[in-house]
Amino acid sequence: MSARTLAELTTFQVGGPIAALYEPQTHDHLVETLRDLWSEGEEPLILGGGSNLVAGDDGYDGPVVRIAHTGLEVLPSTPGTVALRVSAGVVWDELVAHTVARGWSGLEALSGIPGSVGAAPIQNIGAYGQEVSAVLTAVELLDRYGEDPVWVPADQLELGYRTSVLKRHQGDPAERDAVVLTVEFALTDAAGLSAPIAYGQLAGALGTELGAQLPVAEVRASVLALRASKxxxxxxxxxxxxxxxxxxxxxxxxxxxxxxxxxxxxxxxxxxxEPEPTVIDLDHYTGELPGFTPPAxxxxxxxxxxxxxxxxxxxxxxxxxxxxxxxxxxxxxxxxxxxxxxxxxxxxxxxxxxxxxxxxxxxxxxxxxxxxxxxx
The missing domain is CATH 3.90.78.10 (UDP-N-acetylenolpyruvoylglucosamine reductase, C-terminal domain)
Known part of the structure; x- marks a missing residue:
């Protein structure tokens, strides 16, 4: 790929010129590329599918690294569950289609979301009553100042509504300056049935009630139709x-x-x-809190x-x-x-x-x- 502008790399198709584009095709090559650029004092812009980026017309005067390495591995898991390890460059909806085709549930309501697997935990993507946080177990990260990739449990990512410690907010740096290399999920194998339907509009489109479980392929088809209509x-x-x-x-x-x-x-x-805890200076604590009202x-x-x-x-x-x-x-x-x-x-x-x-x-x-x- 010889893209010269961010417009060529994003679904919005806006954005000016870039200085250089790197597209490492393997996990190790990606790690090596990032280490080399960081050691040279560069601040590369990391891209996946380019579906969640709005770029300015002046472009980006540093290198752009497009994460392109792919791979999927089924890990040992307990009966009724399916543990997956997926490379960050895998197209998100291709992963969803893969899991639905095998009758595994947990991602079916996230069908049709553009972008790559590596972006999913950064954004904590969600739709139609599902969020990736419900099935995410761990991510492999390469920290900006770290020597080697590390595995981080999902509960350390501070996943919230469309956010995590990995996300930049309106130009502000992320709390954790790291690149997602690999993602692990824990899905459910319920004989082809979906997770309980948790969104009213989706339940209506399926002609069922909230909490019902339907074939995952049926749920995926309905979600894709709803998203296409919008x-x-x-x-x-x-x-x-x-x-x-x-x-x-x-x-x-x-x-x-x-x-x-x-x-x-x-x-x-x-x-x-929840209210912030009240901190009391014990050196001056008299045992009384005159006029103190606990924060609500x-x-x-x-x-x-x-x-x-x-x-x-x-x-x-x-x-x-x-x-x-x-x-x-x-x-x-x-x-x-x-x-x-x-x-x-x-x-x-x-x-x-x-x-x-x-x-x-x-x-x-x-x-x-x-x-x-x-x-x-």
């Missing part, structure tokens, strides 16, 4: 799919703030924020970013005058490149959407993709 499955014939998928995360706000929204605004309960935990709810956008007056197909970036004609949560868009146009549209939602509802929408050379 322009969330990349199709070179459909400009609506030239995007980064869902552009904004669903905001999580205090329940008290959500009460100011219209009654029909969707909201779902999430884990509350804060009840939180998750809102629908798509609902907020639509009800802030930004409808499907909307675009700023003269801009080639637009809201998808199928789903308001996706920003798309209608043809020849620039990174600046995408960023301007994203900022407009944020401003409209903030003005109408007082809620900030955070972008989901990684931003390189753009500010939103």
């Amino acid at each position: 322009g969330m499955v990349h199709d070179p014939r459909d400009r609506d799919t030239f995007s980064a998928g869902s552009f904004f995360t669903n905001p999580i706000v205090p329940l008290s703030a959500a009460r100011s929204l219209p009654a029909d605004a969707p909201r779902w309960p999430v884990d509350p924020i 935990r804060v009840e939180m709810v998750k809102l629908s970013a798509a609902w907020l956008i639509e009800h802030a007056g930004v409808g499907k197909g909307f675009h700023l005058p003269g801009s080639r970036a637009a809201i998808s004609s199928k789903h308001t949560l996706a920003l798309t490149n209608t043809g020849g868009s620039t990174g600046a146009e995408v960023a301007a549209l994203a900022r407009f959407v944020q401003a409209r939602v903030a003005a109408e509802f007082g809620v900030h929408l955070a972008p989901e993709p990684v931003l390189v050379g753009v500010e939103i």
